[in-house]
Amino acid sequence: xxxxxxxxxxxxxxxxxxxxxxxxxxxxxxxxxxxxxxxxxxxxxxxxxxxxxxxxxxxxxxxxxxxxxxxxxxxxxxxxxxxxxxxxxxxxxxxxxxxxxxxxxxxxxxxxxxxxxxxxxxxxxxxxxxxxxxxxxxxxxxxxxxxxxxxxxxxxxxxxxxxxxxxxxxxxxxxxxxxxxxxxxxxxxxxxxxxxxxxxxxxxxxxxxxxxxxxxxxxxxxxxxxxxxxxxxxxxxxxxxxxxxxxxxxxxxx
Numbered sequence: 001x002x003x004x005x006x007x008x009x010x011x012x013x014x015x016x017x018x019x020x021x022x023x024x025x026x027x028x029x030x031x032x033x034x035x036x037x038x039x040x041x042x043x044x045x046x047x048x049x050x051x052x053x054x055x056x057x058x059x060x061x062x063x064x065x066x067x068x069x070x071x072x073x074x075x076x077x078x079x080x081x082x083x084x085x086x087x088x089x090x091x092x093x094x095x096x097x098x099x100x101x102x103x104x105x106x107x108x109x110x111x112x113x114x115x116x117x118x119x120x121x122x123x124x125x126x127x128x129x130x131x132x133x134x135x136x137x138x139x140x141x142x143x144x145x146x147x148x149x150x151x152x153x154x155x156x157x158x159x160x161x162x163x164x165x166x167x168x169x170x171x172x173x174x175x176x177x178x179x180x181x182x183x184x185x186x187x188x189x190x191x192x193x194x195x196x197x198x199x200x201x202x203x204x205x206x207x208x209x210x211x212x213x214x215x216x217x218x219x220x221x222x223x224x225x226x227x228x229x230x231x232x233x234x235x236x237x238x239x240x241x242x243x244x245x246x247x248x249x250x251x252x253x254x
Contacts, residue, residue: 151189151227175253179246184215185233186242188249194226198253203230206248211235 105123108130116129175192188207192198204214211234218229 175250177246177249177253179242179249181242182231184231186212186231186245188228188230188232188245190228190230190249192226192228192253194221194224198249200228202252203228203249206252207232207245210245210248212245 105126109117109126112126112130112133116133117126120126120129175190175198177191177198178189180187180189188203190198190203200217200219207214207230212232213235214230214232216231220227220229
């Protein structure tokens with residue numbers, strides 16, 4: 001075994017061990033100071049401890065701490081503004097209403113003829129013209145209804161008052177004649193029986209003698225009767241007196 005000798009004096013050795021012990025003690029004291037600082041930082045201002053605590057140590061405080069960590073928004077106040085929410089809802093409803101009205105206005109414009117929309121740009125003008133168009137169509141429908149009833153009366157000679165010459169029960173078997181103006185000149189409506197009624201050849205001959213040229217003739221059978229619709233024009237020097245022309249045609253039926 002080898003022995004080593006030292007040349008350091010015993011006084012210096014004792015001083016070295018004393019300094020080492022002092023440094024170690026000072027280092028331990030610094031560690032304790034660090035622990036105290038961490039300990040203080042980990043505790044809240046009210047003195048309650050979060051680190052190392054259990055529910056048994058603090059009871060309700062522990063439950064409160066646990067709930068805060070589980071739900072960070074538990075303690076936050078709800079940002080609710082009823083007035084602002086009402087304004088947002090009202091704005092959305094108003095926007096939807098305007099979109100629906102714009103769609104309805106567009107559909108209305110498509111239903112109106114072009115002549116009713118000329119020079120009209122505003123919505124109020126379009127609505128006013130739509131009212132005028134409805135009235136125009138009502139008048140047109142009424143005129144067509146009157147025309148239909150008139151034609152039905154000619155096809156049914158049993159209805160009294162259709163012709164002045166027709167009276168009594170024999171009117172249902174007699175021929176009727178109506179003469180009225182039209183776009184091309186004169187329109188003649190003859191309601192006659194299928195076999196014993198007024199022949200068209202005799203009617204055409206009588207019209208030619210009065211200076212009336214036949215343009216077209218349509219015949220329709222209604223309720224076992226024949227309705228002739230004759231359109232003609234009056235030439236220069238022709239008889240334009242509709243009443244006299246009707247009387248001459250009525251004489252052919254007797």
